Amino acid sequence: MTNKQSPVISFKNYSFQYRAQKRPTLTNINLDIYPGERVLIAGPSGCGKSTLAGCINGLNPCSNPGKATGELIIDGVDATKSSIFELSAHVGTVLQDPDGQFIGLTVGEDIAFSLENSCMPQDEMHQITRKVAELVKINNHLDYAPHELSGGQKQRVSLAGVMVDQVKILLFDEPLANLDPATGKQTIELIDEIQKETDTTVVIIEHRLEDVLWRDVDRIILISEGRILADLHPDELLATDLLVENGIREPLYLTAMRYAGITLTPEKKPSHADTVTLPENDVKQLQQWFQSRGAGKQETEREPLLEVKNLSFGYTKGERTLQDVSLTIRKGEMVSIVGKNGAGKSTFSKLVCGFEDPDQGEIRFAGKDLLTENIRHRAKHIGYVMQNPNQMISKTMIFDEVALSLRNTGMDEAAIREQVEETLKICGLYPFRNWPISALSFGQKKRVTIASVLVQNPELIILDEPTAGQDFYHYTEIMEFLRKLNEEGVTVVMITHDMHLMLEYTSRALVFADGRLIADDCAAAVLCNQKLVERAALKETSLFTLANRAGIAPAEAFVECFIEEDREVRSHGR
Ligand SMILES: Nc1ncnc2c1ncn2[C@@H]1O[C@H](COP(=O)(O)OP(=O)(O)OP(=O)(O)O)[C@@H](O)[C@H]1O
Ligand SMILES: Nc1ncnc2c1ncn2[C@@H]1O[C@H](COP(=O)(O)OP(=O)(O)OP(=O)(O)O)[C@@H](O)[C@H]1O
Numbered sequence: 336m337t338n339k340q341s342p343v344i345s346f347k348n349y350s351f352q353y354r355a356q357k358r359p360t361l362t363n364i365n366l367d368i369y370p371g372e373r374v375l376i377a378g379p380s381g382c383g384k385s386t387l388a389g390c391i392n393g394l395n396p397c398s399n400p401g402k403a404t405g406e407l408i409i410d411g412v413d414a415t416k417s418s419i420f421e422l423s424a425h426v427g428t429v430l431q432d433p434d435g436q437f438i439g440l441t442v443g444e445d446i447a448f449s450l451e452n453s454c455m456p457q458d459e460m461h462q463i464t465r466k467v468a469e470l471v472k473i474n475n476h477l478d479y480a481p482h483e484l485s486g487g488q489k490q491r492v493s494l495a496g497v498m499v500d501q502v503k504i505l506l507f508d509e510p511l512a513n514l515d516p517a518t519g520k521q522t523i524e525l526i527d528e529i530q531k532e533t534d535t536t537v538v539i540i541e542h543r544l545e546d547v548l549w550r551d552v553d554r555i556i557l558i559s560e561g562r563i564l565a566d567l568h569p570d571e572l573l574a575t576d577l578l579v580e581n582g583i584r585e586p587l588y589l590t591a592m593r594y595a596g597i598t599l600t601p602e603k604k605p606s607h608a609d610t611v612t613l614p615e616n617d618v619k620q621l622q623q624w625f626q627s628r629g630a631g632k633q634e635t636e637r638e639p640l641l642e643v644k645n646l647s648f649g650y651t652k653g654e655r656t657l658q659d660v661s662l663t664i665r666k667g668e669m670v671s672i673v674g675k676n677g678a679g680k681s682t683f684s685k686l687v688c689g690f691e692d693p694d695q696g697e698i699r700f701a702g703k704d705l706l707t708e709n710i711r712h713r714a715k716h717i718g719y720v721m722q723n724p725n726q727m728i729s730k731t732m733i734f735d736e737v738a739l740s741l742r743n744t745g746m747d748e749a750a751i752r753e754q755v756e757e758t759l760k761i762c763g764l765y766p767f768r769n770w771p772i773s774a775l776s777f778g779q780k781k782r783v784t785i786a787s788v789l790v791q792n793p794e795l796i797i798l799d800e801p802t803a804g805q806d807f808y809h810y811t812e813i814m815e816f817l818r819k820l821n822e823e824g825v826t827v828v829m830i831t832h833d834m835h836l837m838l839e840y841t842s843r844a845l846v847f848a849d850g851r852l853i854a855d856d857c858a859a860a861v862l863c864n865q866k867l868v869e870r871a872a873l874k875e876t877s878l879f880t881l882a883n884r885a886g887i888a889p890a891e892a893f894v895e896c897f898i899e900e901d902r903e904v905r906s907h908g909r
Contacts, residue, residue, distance in 0.1 A: 342369050345408045346405070349365075349404070350363055352402050354401050361386055361562075363562065364405070375541065375552045380779065387540075388540055392426045393417060393426075423502075428507075442473055443477035443478060445481075446468060446495045465477075472518070473488060487518065494522060505538070507540065509542065509777075511543050512804050519543070523550050524549070526539070527551075542810075554567065569606040582808025584807035590897075608881055618884075622886070641687065641698070643660060657683060660850075670841055672847060674853075678847040684799060688710065688719045716795060717795045727787070732769070741754060777804045781801075781803070782813070794826060795826045801813060801831070802831070802836060848870050848871045862875060
């Protein structure tokens with residue numbers, strides 16, 4: 336990075352106000368990003384990160400009407416006077432919502448789209464497409480249509496799409512949101528390699544800070560309520576309390592160090608778990624903290640709620656998307672389903688909810704055969720929150736969306752209002768109750784879909800990536816809320832790629848790989864099993880790294896200690 340060059344992105348006294356909003360979403364932004372820099376943009380949900388990205392790639396105000404004031408120069412071009420098309424020659428974007436940017440009818444066509452536009456010869460085009468598809472590991476799905484792909488597979492296609500473009504700036508808006516942990520790690524490595532090879536400028540917006548910091552970034556820009564709050568080197572920012580104060584999750588090993596009473600400073604280089612300086616005294620403090628905490632609690636046996644036996648299913652004849660899956664979810668449990676993209680996790684939930692019928696096997700709910708019941712009937716007992724909120728939303732206004740299922744039951748309007756408002760309060764959406772859904776950020780929309788399922792009081796809720804796209808504040812709010820519901824007796828199953836979520840909130844993890852259930856064990860034990868971690872594309876937690884570096888064994892017990900303390904801290908507030 337050479338600051339003497341002129342910036343490739345330059346905001347000067349820049350503000351942006353959506354036409355639909357009363358106040359500017361971005362206020363007085365002054366920010367220079369230099370060629371070849373790697374910049375991470377962080378901030379709480381709704382603070383304006385995606386809006387900032389939209390101003391860089393021209394979506395704002397070209398697609399989302401609004402007014403910009405001040406200056407914004409992108410790669411020498413005045414962005415305030417340019418079209419999306421003009422800016423696309425300078426900026427390649429991977430959006431948060433992979434459905435929103437699928438252009439081709441198949442994966443191959445989609446990746447090749449921009450090459451086709453540049454009139455490249457067919458042979459060369461096929462070769463590049465294949466190479467990039469291999470890079471993001473989607474080469475076995477080149478002739479698949481978008482609806483035949485899992486969420487994570489779609490995300491890989493978007494990544495491949497921008498990688499074939501030759502642009503100066505690569506903009507990633509939550510590139511990790513739907514990726515399994517191992518692919519997330521590879522994606523960060525891939526972005527890093529591409530950046531190094533091509534000296535592209537990389538701007539990443541991401542809530543999964545620890546995952547992005549797997550490779551170096553030059554700066555972290557912290558945004559709060561549309562303004563830049565901090566613009567610091569990661570080591571400097573991580574030594575402060577700014578992240579936690581602004582509702583962003585700091586890397587877990589740092590929280591563990593703070594719990595042990597260790598003072599973090601930029602000189603300790605806190606950005607990586609494997610290189611953060613651990614002087615003898617800090618090691619001693621970690622060991623003492625570990626010894627001062629007792630062993631975890633024992634789980635009690637509960638009665639079965641959902642029983643699945645020998646379940647098999649294929650989307651097409653002869654294909655086996657799920658094979659011989661047998662498992663039992665017990666009443667009052669909070670369980671996570673984890674595993675690589677395309678392993679069959681969402682398909683499993685679709686079979687339970689009745690969106691698809693199995694080829695073989697049994698599904699029983701509270702002792703009754705579920706396969707004889709239709710979707711509507713099942714929905715009264717089992718709530719399903721899909722991965723992509725845009726696939727669930729059918730109303731224009733937030734209140735109506737959440738009220739929809741209750742209105743279908745013929746409940747009187749006053750009772751509906753009371754129940755909907757209560758749910759909106761719980762989900763942190765009450766202030767927005769009279770807003771159109773179109774004016775919400777992705778994370779806010781996700782909460783609307785959770786609210787519309789919770790409002791029906793189901794006995795079992797299956798949530799597909801409940802916290803994807805949420806900042807730490809809302810993550811905690813949603814998860815604590817789910818935990819409270821769980822304590823009141825609602826059984827909760829979560830499909831997740833977030834290993835922290837799995838560790839912190841679910842004592843049991845069901846691990847899927849290639850359509851089979853390959854493990855059913857306690858969460859910390861799953862992440863201690865190196866072979867399983869690899870086979871299911873999971874990722875070790877940085878707490879293991881820290882425990883190993885401090886000579887604390889077994890690492891699994893250290894992780895459990897951390898989780899216990901974290902629960903206490905959260906339930907009593909910091
Ligand atoms: N198209 C739009 N029209 C009107 N207002 C919008 C539009 N898109 C976003 N907003 C508003 O701008 C604010 C910031 O949204 P933005 O998507 O930039 O947040 P974010 O920081 O990326 O959030 P998240 O982390 O939840 O994705 C939101 O409160 C939202 O109400
Ligand atoms: N409607 C469909 N038609 C044909 N194939 C499909 C369809 N939906 C999913 N598949 C395929 O079934 C497999 C399992 O997909 P599923 O969505 O269950 O995976 P997943 O484990 O939930 O993945 P992710 O973590 O990426 O969300 C994938 O290989 C996918 O390509």
